[in-house]
Amino acid sequence: MPNTPQTGGVYLDANILIASVDTTDVHASNVHKALVVLSRFPGIAFFISDWTLVEMKKVFVREKGWPVSRANKVAARIRKTLVLRGHSLTLLPITNSPKYEYKDFFDSLFKFLTIDQKIGPRIDGLADAIHCTIMKNNSITLILSVDASSGLGLAPNQILLEPKELAKDY
Amino acid sequence: MASKRPVSFAASQIVKKPTTIAFKRKNGEIVTFKATKAVEEKVTVKFVAKKKI
Helix, strand or coil: CCCCECCEEEEECHHHHHHHHCCCCCCHHHHHHHHHHHHCCCCEEEEEEHHHHHHHHHHHHHHCCCCHHHHHHHHHHHHHHCEECCEEEEEECCCCCCCCCHHHHHHHHHHHHCECCCCCECCCCHHHHHHHHHHHHCCCCEEECCCCCCCCCCCCCCEEECHHHHHHHC | CEEEEEEEEEEEEEEEEEEEEEEECCCCCEEEEEEEEEEEEEEEEEEEEEEEC
16 A cells, blocks of 8 residues: 655644753654654644643653743743744644534543443543544644653554654654 | 353454654655554453353
């Protein structure tokens, strides 16, 4: 089956923002290279959501020990400028549909998180389920994340790209 | 008294599978990368149920 070249958007997981902002992060080099590699392909755009920024702030404060004010400042700057280390970002809404309601959002989360008859939850973790819902609502299938080994939750047909793989083309 | 008998039913789960993804350079060259794709898979779950008789 032919592999059709991708166009459109790549959703950035919170760890991509973290590794881009904190250059001492263990993934910083590969993430920088991956963003450069992706940005060279025509028609590829980078997307984030408010949820990405919330997760980024949480990691900075709880895991990296940043003061809340510093984390807030960084998140506010990214949200305002929509630029990440020279790369333009687009802030995704939860949905573009005017008919979308809170009920639809929670129905989607419920569907992803529901334990499926003795097998287990379809997506393990509320945070990942929220990302999946936002991606699905905005018709985005690609996500860039360093979380592959820890089991990033994905919805059907969503595709995980890893910075270390893309960095080989730097 | 209870007897054990196997019960099976169909269910679905999300499974991650290796895939390749292609991008096109400005000069038209196609480049591929390894990636991971989530797919929905039908599975049959079997377990032993206890039935009181």
